[in-house]
Amino acid sequence: MTQATIYHNPRCSKSRQTLALLEEKGCDITIVEYLKTAPDADEIKQLMKQLGLADPREMMRTKEAEYKEQQLASVAGDDLIAAMATTPKLIERPIVIIGGKAVFGRPPENILSLL
Template sequence: MITIWHNPRCSKSRQALTLLEQAGADVTVRRYLEDAPSAAEIEAVRDMLGLASLRGMLRSGEKTFRELGLTSDSPEPDLLTAMATHPILIERPIVVAGDRAVIGRPPEKVGDLLGPEAGRAGTAV
């Protein structure tokens, strides 16, 4: 099973979803702006991405980032709270398969999660 944190208004997110579907992957679409991930989920995905900091999955160019008074030096707990409260700050799309994840920028990166078993329903890849 593959889950995509998806924003249908984002062209990169739409392209990544299309690539997954064309590959025959069993995809669950999570519209993360409406179904915001918890702080624990964000931390778990950060770890799956292999990132040392949340900054690697943060959209610091968003207006909300500035409105909240966040900076590149903001403490990790502040970034985590902001991302959980304002999911627009989370980079998109994020695709999770089992215990691995990728940020789909460029969208072709989602191919890193597709293995020979990807098309089988319920198969963790």
């Protein structure tokens, strides 16, 4: 059985659809509700590596009000990672990890490349 971890927000339709697709494919799923249990800076850096991202901004929801309120357009690097760790709502969702690699579940079918 394929082991999968999903960084999940149950209020997000794409996140729910991605979780349903993992269930449909018979995966053994670990669900991380990242808004309740926020990843720390090291976890975010590991996720970036698994996603193949060099710039933390690629992992951020830049249209969230918190992004503008915290004036994150003018910062970079570790400051963006720190912002995601303290305000997990800024993290793009969902993120699925299978076999040490990760993808965003937007659209949910993106996860099929990991299966």
